[in-house]
Amino acid sequence: MDVLNLSFFKILGIMENDYDFQIQVETNSPPLACPHCGYETNLYKHGNREQLSMDLPIHGKRVGLLIKRQRYRCRDCNQTFWERLEHTIDEKRNCTKRLLSYIEKQTLKRTFVSISEDVGLNEKTIRNIFRDYINRLEQTLRFETPNWLGIDEIHIIKPRCVLTNIEERTLLDILPNRNKETVVGNLSRIPNRGRIQYVTMDMWQPYKDAVRAVLPKAIIIIDKFHVVRMANQALETVRKQLRVGLSAKERRGLMHDRFILLKRHKELTDMDKITLDLWTKNYPSLGIAYDLKESFFDLWDSDSRQEAYFKYHD
Ligand SMILES: [Zn+2]
Known part of the structure; x- marks a missing residue:
């Protein structure tokens, strides 16, 4: 064999x-x-x-x-x-x-x-293989400057900035870290960088500062994932604060609260809705926090900016 x-x-x-x-x-x-x-x-x-x-x-x-x-x-x-x-x-x-x-x-x-x-090869050898590989990629690949640049992150020993072409779904570069100076240095070496119209990123301030400095005309778009996560985090903060002041018995009344609160309104079962109503009566702040989270999510479901505007000002 x-x-x-x-x-x-x-x-x-x-x-x-x-x-x-x-x-x-x-x-x-x-x-x-x-x-x-x-x-x-x-x-x-x-x-x-x-x-x-x-x-x-x-x-x-x-x-x-x-x-x-x-x-x-x-x-x-x-x-x-x-x-x-x-x-x-x-x-x-x-x-x-x-x-x-x-x-x-x-x-x-x-x-x-x-x-x-x-x-079974030692770590130094792995690092050398990585270095050779990256050097080879840099020499052999000539990238078109994208219209839509993605700034992401990858964890290799430490967090590193990754540049991608969103439309082509290709990797442009992996930087040694995610500092503003490093990102500025790299972005400023991109040929015809005026061609970049949109930049997608998470909410890491140095990325925003770097793009503002080097690509002042580009429109910055924050990944939806990072934004909606913030809405959930805000709701979590309210929920945890509330629980601190409750007795053990009251806390039992809030069993599975996190699970229900994280659901979108349209995903709630009839039983979830009854439970949520009860909580809202007893703890109005929780109800308000839930509604705010939902209205925030609704913005992302809008078909247009105008629709989002009306929803928000409803
Ligand atoms: Zn011979």
């Missing part, structure tokens, strides 16, 4: 413990010609050594390939050479090429420490 799915290797043996597989392999295709003189048939084996290269985890365990690497000597020019593994192995990082590309993708999503534990 070919558990490795690597046609280049033949499996000689497998060892396994709770965390690791160690798989002994050798290549199954000897070299066709001498790399020094190019002569084709006059090669003979001249020693070998074992080389450990990491591969993709299998069933949640790290995989080390113990490669029996063959050395050859050429009868024609008398020179020796190690058999080549470049189809499969990245010699610089000492892992399979497919593990390398797996790590590259993972570095955009997870911490280096957790990837390191997962694949």
Whole structure:
């Protein structure tokens, strides 16, 4: 059975413990010609050594390939050479090429420490792979300046600013942090940045300051998600304040209050409505807070600004 799915290797043996597989392999295709003189048939084996290269985890365990690497000597020019593994192995990082590309993708999503534990390469190597990957992306990708720029966040060791093209749904850049200076520096290097009409972001003040400074004409749009979350947080504050002053018995009367209060009005069951009415009679501030939260959410459901305006001033 070919558990490795690597046609280049033949499996000689497998060892396994709770965390690791160690798989002994050798290549199954000897070299066709001498790399020094190019002569084709006059090669003979001249020693070998074992080389450990990491591969993709299998069933949640790290995989080390113990490669029996063959050395050859050429009868024609008398020179020796190690058999080549470049189809499969990245010699610089000492892992399979497919593990390398797996790590590259993972570095955009997870911490280096957790990837390191997962694949069995040390953290410094993971960081170097990430750095090479980002450099390669920067060199090979030329991005169109978007009309609609997204400013987001990703957590790699620490929060970092991420720039995206909203319409194309592509990544433009990952910055080392989310400071105003860093964002300003990066935005000011975007060619034809006057083309950017809209910028979407969360409510992180340095992003707003940076955009105001570098893209004064762009319209800033706050992600709906971040805004409606604030309405829920305000309601939570009122609810918690109220509970502090209540007796244990009164608090029991407010069971599941958070669950019901977070529901949109149209999602309330008949029983929820009766409960909510009762609470509103006993604790008017809770009813007011709920209504305010709902009217705020309604703004986002409006089809147009005008409709939102009338709803708000109703
Ligand atoms: Zn030769």
